[in-house]
Amino acid sequence: MARRKLPRRSRGTDGTLLASLPWSLAAMTLALLPHIPYMAPWIPIMFVGCAVFRWHLERRRRKLPPATLRVILALLGFLGIMAQYGSVNGISPGTALLSVMASLKLLETRLRRDQFVLLFIAIFLVMSSLLREQYLWSMPYLLGAVWLIMTAWLRLAASTEVSARESALTAGRLIAYALPVMLVMWVLFPRISTPFWSIPTAGGSASSGLSDQMSPGDISNLSLSDAVAFRVQFANNPPPPQQRYWRGLVLQRFNGRSWSSPEPSFTSRGLERIRTSGEAINYQVTLEPTQQRWIFALDIPTRWSLTDTAIGPQQQLTRRKPVDNRLIYTASSYTDYQTDVDLSERAQEYYLHLPSGNRKTTEFAHQLRQQFISDSDLINAVMAHFRTEAFYYTLRPPSLGTNPVDRFMFDTRRGFCEHYASAFTVIMRAAGIPARVVLGYQGGEINPLGNYLIVRQSDAHAWSEVWLSGHGWVRIDPTSAVAPERIESGISASRFSDAGLSWGLTAPSQLLHKIGLAWDAINTRWNEWVLGYGPENQTNFLEWLGMHSPDWRKMMLSLVVAVTLLVIAISGFMMLRYRAPRKDAAALLYKRFVRIAGIPSKAGEAPLNYYERLITERPAAATVAKKFIITYLETRYGPPQHTQLAQLKLLLVQFSKIT
Amino acid sequence: MTAEVQNKYIDAALEALGQIILGKSNELALALSCILGRGHLLIEDLPGLGKTTLAQAMARVLGLSYQRIQFTSDLLPADIIGVSVFDRQKGAFQFQPGPIFSQLVLADEVNRATPKAQSALLEAMEEQQVSVDGVSHRLPEPFFVVATQNPSDQIGTFPLPESQLDRFLMRIELGYPKEEDERALLTGQDRRELLSTFDASLDAAQLAALQTAACEMHMSDALLDYVQALIRFTRESSEIETGLSPRGALSLIRAAKAYAFIQRHTGVYPDDIQAVFPAVAGHRMKPADNSIYRSASDLTRHVLDSVAIP
Numbered sequence: 019m020a021r022r023k024l025p026r027r028s029r030g031t032d033g034t035l036l037a038s039l040p041w042s043l044a045a046m047t048l049a050l051l052p053h054i055p056y057m058a059p060w061i062p063i064m065f066v067g068c069a070v071f072r073w074h075l076e077r078r079r080r081k082l083p084p085a086t087l088r089v090i091l092a093l094l095g096f097l098g099i100m101a102q103y104g105s106v107n108g109i110s111p112g113t114a115l116l117s118v119m120a121s122l123k124l125l126e127t128r129l130r131r132d133q134f135v136l137l138f139i140a141i142f143l144v145m146s147s148l149l150r151e152q153y154l155w156s157m158p159y160l161l162g163a164v165w166l167i168m169t170a171w172l173r174l175a176a177s178t179e180v181s182a183r184e185s186a187l188t189a190g191r192l193i194a195y196a197l198p199v200m201l202v203m204w205v206l207f208p209r210i211s212t213p214f215w216s217i218p219t220a221g222g223s224a225s226s227g228l229s230d231q232m233s234p235g236d237i238s239n240l241s242l243s244d245a246v247a248f249r250v251q252f253a254n255n256p257p258p259p260q261q262r263y264w265r266g267l268v269l270q271r272f273n274g275r276s277w278s279s280p281e282p283s284f285t286s287r288g289l290e291r292i293r294t295s296g297e298a299i300n301y302q303v304t305l306e307p308t309q310q311r312w313i314f315a316l317d318i319p320t321r322w323s324l325t326d327t328a329i330g331p332q333q334q335l336t337r338r339k340p341v342d343n344r345l346i347y348t349a350s351s352y353t354d355y356q357t358d359v360d361l362s363e364r365a366q367e368y369y370l371h372l373p374s375g376n377r378k379t380t381e382f383a384h385q386l387r388q389q390f391i392s393d394s395d396l397i398n399a400v401m402a403h404f405r406t407e408a409f410y411y412t413l414r415p416p417s418l419g420t421n422p423v424d425r426f427m428f429d430t431r432r433g434f435c436e437h438y439a440s441a442f443t444v445i446m447r448a449a450g451i452p453a454r455v456v457l458g459y460q461g462g463e464i465n466p467l468g469n470y471l472i473v474r475q476s477d478a479h480a481w482s483e484v485w486l487s488g489h490g491w492v493r494i495d496p497t498s499a500v501a502p503e504r505i506e507s508g509i510s511a512s513r514f515s516d517a518g519l520s521w522g523l524t525a526p527s528q529l530l531h532k533i534g535l536a537w538d539a540i541n542t543r544w545n546e547w548v549l550g551y552g553p554e555n556q557t558n559f560l561e562w563l564g565m566h567s568p569d570w571r572k573m574m575l576s577l578v579v580a581v582t583l584l585v586i587a588i589s590g591f592m593m594l595r596y597r598a599p600r601k602d603a604a605a606l607l608y609k610r611f612v613r614i615a616g617i618p619s620k621a622g623e624a625p626l627n628y629y630e631r632l633i634t635e636r637p638a639a640a641t642v643a644k645k646f647i648i649t650y651l652e653t654r655y656g657p658p659q660h661t662q663l664a665q666l667k668l669l670l671v672q673f674s675k676i677t
Numbered sequence: 678m679t680a681e682v683q684n685k686y687i688d689a690a691l692e693a694l695g696q697i698i699l700g701k702s703n704e705l706a707l708a709l710s711c712i713l714g715r716g717h718l719l720i721e722d723l724p725g726l727g728k729t730t731l732a733q734a735m736a737r738v739l740g741l742s743y744q745r746i747q748f749t750s751d752l753l754p755a756d757i758i759g760v761s762v763f764d765r766q767k768g769a770f771q772f773q774p775g776p777i778f779s780q781l782v783l784a785d786e787v788n789r790a791t792p793k794a795q796s797a798l799l800e801a802m803e804e805q806q807v808s809v810d811g812v813s814h815r816l817p818e819p820f821f822v823v824a825t826q827n828p829s830d831q832i833g834t835f836p837l838p839e840s841q842l843d844r845f846l847m848r849i850e851l852g853y854p855k856e857e858d859e860r861a862l863l864t865g866q867d868r869r870e871l872l873s874t875f876d877a878s879l880d881a882a883q884l885a886a887l888q889t890a891a892c893e894m895h896m897s898d899a900l901l902d903y904v905q906a907l908i909r910f911t912r913e914s915s916e917i918e919t920g921l922s923p924r925g926a927l928s929l930i931r932a933a934k935a936y937a938f939i940q941r942h943t944g945v946y947p948d949d950i951q952a953v954f955p956a957v958a959g960h961r962m963k964p965a966d967n968s969i970y971r972s973a974s975d976l977t978r979h980v981l982d983s984v985a986i987p
Binding site: 549602605620621622623624625626651652654655656657660 | 895896897899901942943944945946947948950951981982983984985986987
């Protein structure tokens with residue numbers, strides 16, 4: 019095989035990139051920064067190393083490393099990614115690979131063209147950070163990064179006379195021109211319910227929130243988190259705090275220590291067992307991703323706007339797939355309801371099952387059963403027990419060991435909601451009353467700015483439901499017996515027995531809290547209108563704009579028309595802008611002068627000639643006209659220090675009074 | 678020199694010239710701006726309209742050394758630039774400078790000489806020096822040529838070719854005087870005698886300073902737009918066969934600056950461009966064969982009327 023000899027690319031640097039390289043490096047850095055928290059630390063270090071090395075080479079006018087070394091480095095980088103992530107698919111490995119290769123690209127960047135490639139990669143890195151998260155606060159940053167990249171681009175393309183300031187301004191202008199086009203495309207591009215490609219979810223970073231089982235300590239840990247679980251916008255007045263039970267998962271199985279739920283069944287048998295009275299409460303929920311299949315609704319939901327969502331036999335809303343993106347849905351609930359008034363014997367037995375262990379508690383329940391014939395009396399007695407005995411509500415309960423319910427009931431007596439709910443349900447079951455634990459959130463904070471409810475992870479709560487013959491399932495919240503203010507006014511108002519632990523729950527100052535609420539209000543709008551702009555919102559919005567029954571054809575057509583019009587408008591604006599500096603203010607004033615004089619000037623008539631003609635017809639205005647003409651000529655054609663625009667305007671006013 | 682002093686000199690020069698050439702203030706201003714713009718002047722008119730008097734008056738008023746060369750059909754280049762004569766005592770050739778070695782040279786009836794003699798003059802104008810027997814001799818500073826020419830339809834003339842007309846910054850016509858001016862001329866003293874009573878208003882150094890000041894007149898972008906629009910029109914119009922060259926454009930600006938300087942404008946105005954345009958552009962443009970604008974003045978008028986001032 020004949021080897022064709024290709025001209026070898028020279029590896030020498032000659033300092034020609036000294037001016038443009040810092041811009042490219044800065045643009046790359048800005049594009050890389052948002053990825054760093056998700057990257058193995060050796061990748062940013064490698065980038066910095068390559069950048070510094072490349073800069074050094076350019077300054078010393080040394081040769082770039084040879085091709086074989088670069089190939090070896092590229093291979094090592096690839097293997098490093100494989101070792102770190104086990105794959106090159108997915109957001110994190112993908113951006114990591116891109117960053118590594120971009121860093122190595124620096125080592126063969128010799129020409130302007132190579133830098134263009136670097137800037138392309140930078141743009142791609144900026145875009146890929148949107149795959150990971152789309153927070154409002156990160157938008158200005160990303161926009162700034164794009165601006166810098168564009169500026170670097172213009173620095174590369176521009177001749178040396180253009181100042182950096184001008185390049186930055188031009189880049190800003192270009193972005194400003196692009197913005198309306200972007201907006202129109204965003205509004206009009208047809209949304210489809212299933213995305214074109216599924217964005218792989220960021221693996222490993224489990225979001226905080228309720229899990230599908232409850233052990234002592236689970237929720238009290240969650241209580242320290244200020245993260246938002248979901249936000250609720252009520253159609254009318256929100257219900258009072260003590261009715262804000264956000265039903266999530268119903269836990270039925272108890273293994274002596276923790277409560278769990280069988281895999282939630284996807285059936286809609288729950289709905290027909292609900293009887294409601296009173297008025298419905300309508301609201302919209304914006305749920306942060308939970309990576310779980312169940313979603314939250316005010317106790318008890320009867321209607322919801324989501325497909326692929328069913329209410330199971332335990333009246334819990336379950337989706338087919340985990341919630342891995344922010345989910346917006348509307349729902350209707352009734353706080354006055356009855357469920358499962360008729361419960362089969364089998365089901366009753368199911369809700370009475372208890373494992374062995376926790377013997378003291380069981381005994382306690384048996385004693386109560388003998389004392390009280392009626393179920394409601396028994397329940398009241400247990401609640402009174404919690405209220406009157408020395409039980410404490412605490413965020414940091416002591417560890418409980420084996421037989422945790424026994425230890426809690428008779429030794430420590432310090433617990434958070436899950437301890438009380440768990441103990442209460444165990445007692446109920448032991449006493450022969452079917453009972454279960456419900457996981458969800460209780461309360462929430464009304465944001466006066468925007469008038470919506472913020473439910474945080476710290477509002478996570480567990481309570482019990484007991485089945486009473488003739489009443490169905492009745493919600494009993496044992497926590498209310500111990501810490502009634504938790505239910506009445508929310509978690510941050512709770513008086514914990516161990517003062518000083520509440521630092522995570524009370525805002526350091528009112529002002530900060532207000533700022534936090536304002537920011538949350540803005541974010542809510544962002545989530546609702548920007549991130550939540552799906553097919554449904556799009557249809558609504560376009561109908562509101564006056565488009566009849568929008569479908570994708572109409573959208574595409576109006577998109578093409580709108581973008582064309584916009585491009586024409588923007589180019590027209592650019593042309594006007596280009597002409598603007600040439601038509602200076604003095605010239606416009608002279609035009610007005612001629613119009614006021616009422617004698618049209620001939621084509622090619624110089625101002626002084628025009629003046630001669632003017633005074634034959636308007637002798638009275640001769641003095642002012644002469645002053646105006648002279649001032650005009652000096653302003654427009656004289657050196658800049660002779661500019662007298664104000665004087666010119668004044669003379670024009672005088673002239674218009676005379677004529 | 679302050680602006681006031683400059684103005685005083687210019688006023689004095691114009692006033693003195695105005696006393697000799699009656700009723701031609703516009704032509705005098707053009708002639709003076711031609712000299713302040715460091716250009717040569719071509720005066721084209723019938724005999725007896727004061728061409729020679731004007732040249733003499735300018736030399737006198739501006740304090741320049743003056744020589745007159747009468748161009749005839751038998752004029753030789755050596756008659757203009759001088760000859761090398763063998764000096765017996767020194768045993769070497771000695772250069773005898775011709776009449777061109779003066780600050781203001783009047784080339785009278787330049788179109789009556791043969792092209793060979795004409796080009797000797799025009800080369801000297803262009804180079805500001807003459808070469809004789811391989812030795813260069815610099816012409817004095819400042820150096821102006823005022824050429825006069827009878828309209829070329831007279832018998833026995835060699836009209837200057839376009840390429841050589843281009844060497845003159847301006848071409849002006851004097852024309853007949855107005856009735857009352859002619860009356861004053863007829864009743865007054867002889868012009869040549871009157872001229873001898875005048876003192877110079879300036880000297881060479883002062884003239885150089887005025888030239889420099891004229892060159893520094895401000896030109897705004899708006900004005901350059903106008904100049905370019907004019908030039909573009911002369912090149913694109915179907916009435917004109919050859920439009921203005923870049924040198925023509927530069928000449929226009931140079932002349933307009935000097936004219937604006939004389940008019941005491943703060944910058945070059947469109948009026949200044951229009952004032953010098955016929956004199957600067959008239960002899961540089963050639964009307965198209967089928968054009969209705971036959972004369973240079975008609976043609977320049979047409980251009981000025983057609984191009985709007987931006």
